[in-house]
Amino acid sequence: MNLVTEELTAISPETGSECSLENYLALPDHTMDKRIADARARLGATTLLLGHHYQRDEVIRFADYTGDSYKLSKIASETDAKYIVFCGVHFMAESADVLGHDGQQVILPDLNAGCSMADMAEISQVEACWEELERMGLTADTVPLTYMNSAAAIKAFCGERGGLVCTSSNARAAFAWAFARGKRILFLPDQHLGRNTGYAMQIPMEDMVVWDPWALQGGQTANRLAASKILLWKGHCSVHQRFLPSNVDDVRAKYPGIRVIVHPECRWEVCQKADAMGSTEQIISFVERAPEGATIAIGTEIHLVNRLARRFAAEGKRIISLDDHGCLCTTMYRISPQHLAWALENLVEGRVVNRIKVRADVKQWAKVALDRMLEVK
Numbered sequence: 001m002n003l004v005t006e007e008l009t010a011i012s013p014e015t016g017s018e019c020s021l022e023n024y025l026a027l028p029d030h031t032m033d034k035r036i037a038d039a040r041a042r043l044g045a046t047t048l049l050l051g052h053h054y055q056r057d058e059v060i061r062f063a064d065y066t067g068d069s070y071k072l073s074k075i076a077s078e079t080d081a082k083y084i085v086f087c088g089v090h091f092m093a094e095s096a097d098v099l100g101h102d103g104q105q106v107i108l109p110d111l112n113a114g115c116s117m118a119d120m121a122e123i124s125q126v127e128a129c130w131e132e133l134e135r136m137g138l139t140a141d142t143v144p145l146t147y148m149n150s151a152a153a154i155k156a157f158c159g160e161r162g163g164l165v166c167t168s169s170n171a172r173a174a175f176a177w178a179f180a181r182g183k184r185i186l187f188l189p190d191q192h193l194g195r196n197t198g199y200a201m202q203i204p205m206e207d208m209v210v211w212d213p214w215a216l217q218g219g220q221t222a223n224r225l226a227a228s229k230i231l232l233w234k235g236h237c238s239v240h241q242r243f244l245p246s247n248v249d250d251v252r253a254k255y256p257g258i259r260v261i262v263h264p265e266c267r268w269e270v271c272q273k274a275d276a277m278g279s280t281e282q283i284i285s286f287v288e289r290a291p292e293g294a295t296i297a298i299g300t301e302i303h304l305v306n307r308l309a310r311r312f313a314a315e316g317k318r319i320i321s322l323d324d325h326g327c328l329c330t331t332m333y334r335i336s337p338q339h340l341a342w343a344l345e346n347l348v349e350g351r352v353v354n355r356i357k358v359r360a361d362v363k364q365w366a367k368v369a370l371d372r373m374l375e376v377k
């Protein structure tokens with residue numbers, strides 16, 4: 001877990017000790033429904049419950065708003081609610097804290113809900129990379145740009161050096177913003193989103209160079225680095241990287257006429273074989289616009305795919321996962337109904353548990369980078 005976030009389990013001295021999480025974890029899922037609904041109702045407008053599309057059904061059904069990380073961060077920046085309960089992963093709660101007002105508190109129901117991709121770019125590694133680029137005289141025309149799926153320290157690093165944050169919804173616009181200010185982008189931490197976006201902008205593959213944080217000088221020659229247009233950090237999403245080109249071939253063979261849409265965190269080879277590529281919000285919109293009777297394979301997290309399959313079955317649309325086995329984000333799955341009930345019932349009692357609070361100096365620059373993201377359409 002990154003070192004710039006204070007994760008607080010605050011216990012109000014007036015109201016005694018927190019309800020033990022262990023007592024909740026021993027109870028079955030369905031017994032949480034009424035408790036969550038009751039606590040939610042008692043908290044009223046003081047509390048906003050945000051749910052990412054990859055959350056479990058038993059959790060997301062209680063969300064006031066659902067969305068991808070872009071949509072949810074925008075909502076977090078606009079709400080006046082005192083408490084934001086974020087059913088998502090750590091970097092999303094951090095971003096909500098950065099974008100929120102003074103006095104607001106952000107709660108992540110399970111602190112173990114991290115993101116393996118975000119963990120692939122440590123701030124010390126990124127600083128070491130930047131020092132190498134500086135030594136080669138390349139930083140003056142390099143703009144650092146990080147995907148939302150990164151720690152607050154990485155966002156702050158980008159903000160402080162004239163860069164910004166993007167999501168899969170606005171990556172292309174963010175790349176254009178960066179290219180208007182420099183010749184080269186250092187893109188963190190997802191190589192696939194970076195490559196897919198660069199390729200869609202007609203940047204030749206040979207001008208996109210992978211920086212391996214574990215190799216000397218990123219595993220590249222100085223000439224290659226100097227000639228590059230995009231430096232792709234060697235990170236990936238363990239969920240989306242599981243989709244393979246053969247999955248696209250298989251569904252096309254099995255369902256003639258099928259449409260395939262994938263998330264840009266998928267490998268370039270998979271995206272090339274698909275009919276369309278888009279963020280989760282764009283995937284939903286693609287399914288909504290599809291004609292009645294369409295069959296669509298989706299390359300993204302299985303909870304969203306299954307939810308869309310149920311929602312559009314009545315319109316005769318057949319929605320399947322691109323991979324027969326379905327790809328599950330295990331860290332998103334960590335937010336259970338028990339964790340949510342525990343967080344909400346503690347709030348009802350006046351206790352804030354699992355607060356995510358980004359350190360003030362990091363917050364300042366992370367906010368600069370996130371504000372730039374919100375300005376870029």
Ligand code: SF4
Nearest residue numbers: 115116117237239329
């Ligand atoms: S789906 Fe991938 S990028 Fe998204 S939270 Fe899970 S591991 Fe991270």
